[in-house]
Structure formats: structure tokens, C-alpha cells
Amino acid sequence: MTDLTLPTLAFPDFQPGSVWLVGAGPGDPGLLTLLALHALRQADHIVYDALVDERILDMANPAAVKEFAGKRGGRPSPAQEDISLRLVDLGRQGLRVLRLKAGDPFVFGRGGEEALALVAAGLPFRVVPGITAGLAGPAYAGIPATHRTANQAVILVTGQSAGDGPDWAALAATKAPLILYMAWRGLGGIATALMEGGLAADTAVAVICDATTPRQKVMTCTLARCAQALADSGLAPPAIIVIGAIAELHATLDWLGVASHD
Known part of the structure; x- marks a missing residue:
């Protein structure tokens, strides 16, 4: 042995x-x-x-x-x-x-x-150092933080700030996927600001609640609908929110979801 x-x-x-x-x-x-x-x-x-x-x-x-x-x-x-x-x-x-x-x-x-x-x-x-939820949460939802055909950069950003907050238009202009912390209450305003900054209304969004725990749940939607979808979902924070093309991979790479249904 x-x-x-x-x-x-x-x-x-x-x-x-x-x-x-x-x-x-x-x-x-x-x-x-x-x-x-x-x-x-x-x-x-x-x-x-x-x-x-x-x-x-x-x-x-x-x-x-x-x-x-x-x-x-x-x-x-x-x-x-x-x-x-x-x-x-x-x-x-x-x-x-x-x-x-x-x-x-x-x-x-x-x-x-x-x-x-x-x-x-x-x-x-x-x-x-510890493993941050902004990387582990998406991984447990089958969402790679970087994917060679989807992105060359990823941005970790807070949904709340002690100052004026992030410049959402500038972040939208990068076209890089965003991984949001502490953005539950402000998601509607964030989505509007990102779309006003040029991000497409049909950009993929994934909301990962209770990431990496037995309670983990994932909701996917589009940027235009994310605030209403979240309000109707019955889900609750804490959550990591992924905005961008990488969020689309959840449907195919949801390894944890597949495992739970074997």
C-alpha cells in the first residue's frame, strides 16, 4: 500500500x-x-x-x-x-x-x-493568506475566473465603499469580467451604471450564494434583468456576483451541481 x-x-x-x-x-x-x-x-x-x-x-x-x-x-x-x-x-x-x-x-x-x-x-x-470567495465561489459554480477564449483579465471589485465607490463606467469600458463582493443591495444601480457605461444588456450574470458551503445556490440571468431576478429569487446574501462572458460557462461546467444529482 x-x-x-x-x-x-x-x-x-x-x-x-x-x-x-x-x-x-x-x-x-x-x-x-x-x-x-x-x-x-x-x-x-x-x-x-x-x-x-x-x-x-x-x-x-x-x-x-x-x-x-x-x-x-x-x-x-x-x-x-x-x-x-x-x-x-x-x-x-x-x-x-x-x-x-x-x-x-x-x-x-x-x-x-x-x-x-x-x-x-x-x-x-x-x-x-486565505482563498478568497471571489475566486473560489465562481470555481465551485463551474465559472473559471479566466478562460483563454473569454478574457485576459478579471476585476475584483467591491459593491460598497467608504468613498465615492467604483467608477462603473470605467470598469465597463475595460470589457473584463467583474467579480463583485458585497453588491447585493446595490446590484440594480450597479447594473444600470454598467449598461450606461457601454456594457451590453444581455451580458451574462451569475449570483453565487453561500459559496463553497453545502447551502450554495447559483442563479444566472442577464445584466438587464439581474436586479429583478434577484428580488424574485428568494435567495439571500452573502453572495459573489460574476458579470461577463465567463458566467456563461456555469451551464456547462457546473461540476458541483452535476455531482449532487448523480
């Missing part, structure tokens, strides 16, 4: 008084990285996001304190500044602090803001 034992790996020490900003991935615990698992097993205190799967939290050091700090659009949530200050306070207590974020800390995860707060406080930190 083939020996399937994994080699012994040397992981960096999780030092007391340090903070690790760790990506938990998009939901499926199987997509967690080995370094993230190492951090979970070593942490004294875990400050985690709303979309972190409970099965991932179950892998943590049993003695670790787990503190919820989730932010969800339209719901009461802790202020980002308060979360950053909390990480600083915990680090100064000499704890091994794990800031556990859904997806990747540096892809619309505000990890950069938290890292800057740690630098200002003089606390050591490490970033452990």
Missing part, C-alpha cells in the same frame, strides 16, 4: 504577544491552509468574523477564547476601529492573538487597516 503519511512540516512559531491575520477561506473547511490550521491550534485568543464556518472554529485550540467580531451589512456591527484596538489590547496582554477572517485578510477584508494599527502599536504580526 502506498504510504500517504504527510511529511513533517516546519511552521513558524506563533509567539506570545503577536497577532496573526489569518484567512479562513470562503467556507468549505477543506480549503483551509495548513498554516491557518497551525495558527488555530496554537492561538490563545481568536477574534473571528461572521462568515467563518463553525467547523473551522471547531479545529481551534480547545483552550482558546473565541470572540465574535463579525461585520454584516445593514446589521449592528462593531466599528472597525474598535476591532483594531481590541487586537492591540489583546496583543499587549502577551497572548497569541488570531484574527480569523473569512476569505483572505487582504482582499476586501480590512486586514490592511488592522495591520496598520498593529504597526502603530509596535506589535509583531503575520499575514496568513
Whole structure:
């Protein structure tokens, strides 16, 4: 029989008084990285996001304190500044602090803001990247982020912003597929702005809800109809929204859907 034992790996020490900003991935615990698992097993205190799967939290050091700090659009949530200050306070207590974020800390995860707060406080930190939902969600829906005959670029963009927001006309002009985060409530206005910017009304759209989890559902439609189709669907966020030719591949490459009907 083939020996399937994994080699012994040397992981960096999780030092007391340090903070690790760790990506938990998009939901499926199987997509967690080995370094993230190492951090979970070593942490004294875990400050985690709303979309972190409970099965991932179950892998943590049993003695670790787990503190919820989730932010969800339209719901009461802790202020980002308060979360950053909390990480600083915990680090100064000499704890091994794990800031556990859904997806990747540096892809619309505000990890950069938290890292800057740690630098200002003089606390050591490490970033452990995670698989972002903007890439994994489409993959689990059979939608490649890049496809040689469809696109040479892809744009990850937020549907909400602390500033004036994205320039949708400029993004439409690129003709590159868009992968939208946090765009559920603003999809109607986004679609209108993209069409006014020159994107065709029949551009393919895929909405992937609860990506990579057992609850995943996918809705496809056109840009002109996406807001109404979403309102009529009975679906709910969180969702990743794909706009562009790559979304058309869902119908053919929906490997997860085919598997569930075998």
C-alpha cells in the first residue's frame, strides 16, 4: 500500500504577544491552509468574523477564547476601529492573538487597516493568506475566473465603499469580467451604471450564494434583468456576483451541481 503519511512540516512559531491575520477561506473547511490550521491550534485568543464556518472554529485550540467580531451589512456591527484596538489590547496582554477572517485578510477584508494599527502599536504580526470567495465561489459554480477564449483579465471589485465607490463606467469600458463582493443591495444601480457605461444588456450574470458551503445556490440571468431576478429569487446574501462572458460557462461546467444529482 502506498504510504500517504504527510511529511513533517516546519511552521513558524506563533509567539506570545503577536497577532496573526489569518484567512479562513470562503467556507468549505477543506480549503483551509495548513498554516491557518497551525495558527488555530496554537492561538490563545481568536477574534473571528461572521462568515467563518463553525467547523473551522471547531479545529481551534480547545483552550482558546473565541470572540465574535463579525461585520454584516445593514446589521449592528462593531466599528472597525474598535476591532483594531481590541487586537492591540489583546496583543499587549502577551497572548497569541488570531484574527480569523473569512476569505483572505487582504482582499476586501480590512486586514490592511488592522495591520496598520498593529504597526502603530509596535506589535509583531503575520499575514496568513486565505482563498478568497471571489475566486473560489465562481470555481465551485463551474465559472473559471479566466478562460483563454473569454478574457485576459478579471476585476475584483467591491459593491460598497467608504468613498465615492467604483467608477462603473470605467470598469465597463475595460470589457473584463467583474467579480463583485458585497453588491447585493446595490446590484440594480450597479447594473444600470454598467449598461450606461457601454456594457451590453444581455451580458451574462451569475449570483453565487453561500459559496463553497453545502447551502450554495447559483442563479444566472442577464445584466438587464439581474436586479429583478434577484428580488424574485428568494435567495439571500452573502453572495459573489460574476458579470461577463465567463458566467456563461456555469451551464456547462457546473461540476458541483452535476455531482449532487448523480
